[in-house]
Amino acid sequence: MEKLIITAAICGAEVMKVHNEYVPYTIAEIQSEAYKAYIAGASIIHLHVREDDGTPTQNKVRFEKAIKAIKEVCPDVIIQPSTGGAVGMTNDERLQPTELYPEMCTLDCGSVNFGGDEVFINTENDIIYFAEKIYEKGIFPELECFGKMHVDQVLNLYKKGIIKEPMHFSFVLGVNGGQSGTERDFIFLKESLPNNATYSVAGIGKFEFSLAELAIIHGGHVRVGLEDNIYISKGVLANGNEELVLKVVELAKTHKREIATPEEARKILGIKRP
Numbered sequence: 001m002e003k004l005i006i007t008a009a010i011c012g013a014e015v016m017k018v019h020n021e022y023v024p025y026t027i028a029e030i031q032s033e034a035y036k037a038y039i040a041g042a043s044i045i046h047l048h049v050r051e052d053d054g055t056p057t058q059n060k061v062r063f064e065k066a067i068k069a070i071k072e073v074c075p076d077v078i079i080q081p082s083t084g085g086a087v088g089m090t091n092d093e094r095l096q097p098t099e100l101y102p103e104m105c106t107l108d109c110g111s112v113n114f115g116g117d118e119v120f121i122n123t124e125n126d127i128i129y130f131a132e133k134i135y136e137k138g139i140f141p142e143l144e145c146f147g148k149m150h151v152d153q154v155l156n157l158y159k160k161g162i163i164k165e166p167m168h169f170s171f172v173l174g175v176n177g178g179q180s181g182t183e184r185d186f187i188f189l190k191e192s193l194p195n196n197a198t199y200s201v202a203g204i205g206k207f208e209f210s211l212a213e214l215a216i217i218h219g220g221h222v223r224v225g226l227e228d229n230i231y232i233s234k235g236v237l238a239n240g241n242e243e244l245v246l247k248v249v250e251l252a253k254t255h256k257r258e259i260a261t262p263e264e265a266r267k268i269l270g271i272k273r274p
């Protein structure tokens with residue numbers, strides 16, 4: 001089986017310090033959380049940025065500072081800026097970090113209810129627009145799917161030549177309003193993919209570690225981090241992203257799956273750096 005790629009989603013746009021004090025806001029905090037996650041075993045940092053007061057932003061300058069700070073302490077790590085941003089942002093606002101030509105970024109592949117009146121909107125035309133902007137810059141997209149219909153959307157856009165190979169999916173499961181993260185859901189999604197596609201799982205809340213273990217067993221890859229889940233075990237807050245990554249490393253050991261370095265992750269995914 002391929003080595004395991006661990007992505008650390010260190011920050012997100014929704015979770016705040018009142019939920020878990022380790023959620024990073026400042027550039028120094030983002031640098032520190034990314035570094036500790038990398039040392040623990042993460043080869044990809046899924047990156048959102050905040051203003052110093054915690055307000056989510058897709059500001060290009062803020063991303064530039066955060067990326068520079070992370071690269072200072074872990075020069076080989078893969079940085080994957082979010083193009084999802086926060087609910088309500090415009091497409092061009094969300095796309096700002098792509099102007100920095102990162103080697104990877106997310107591409108959200110459908111709309112999903114986020115609870116209450118919040119809808120994370122990604123129409124078909126939005127996805128096409130994002131895909132064009134991402135591919136024209138030579139950036140490798142991670143295809144974020146919050147359910148099976150998003151996988152189908154990707155496969156339709158692949159047939160039309162808009163989404164290109166190699167395809168790397170992320171199943172973001174357990175969002176309030178999205179597909180659940182049970183074993184049945186996981187198998188359904190995994191079996192819907194073309195044989196040559198790769199995938200990672202991001203289990204939201206209580207699904208984080210059960211999905212991680214399933215992905216480890218079945219040859220997928222794993223994303224964990226405070227963006228997705230703030231607890232290390234039921235009711236016990238995690239002491240930062242490092243602890244969440246270390247728990248996945250332990251699960252991987254149990255199932256005899258080795259951890260990929262960033263360079264190995266690039267080979268597994270087919271990322272070609274310019």
Ligand code: KMH
Binds near residue numbers: 012014082083085
């Ligand atoms: N914060 C969510 C609205 C992504 O990073 O691409 C979107 C999100 C997905 O987190």
Ligand code: ZN
Binds near residue numbers: 009012013046082227
């Ligand atoms: Zn995100």
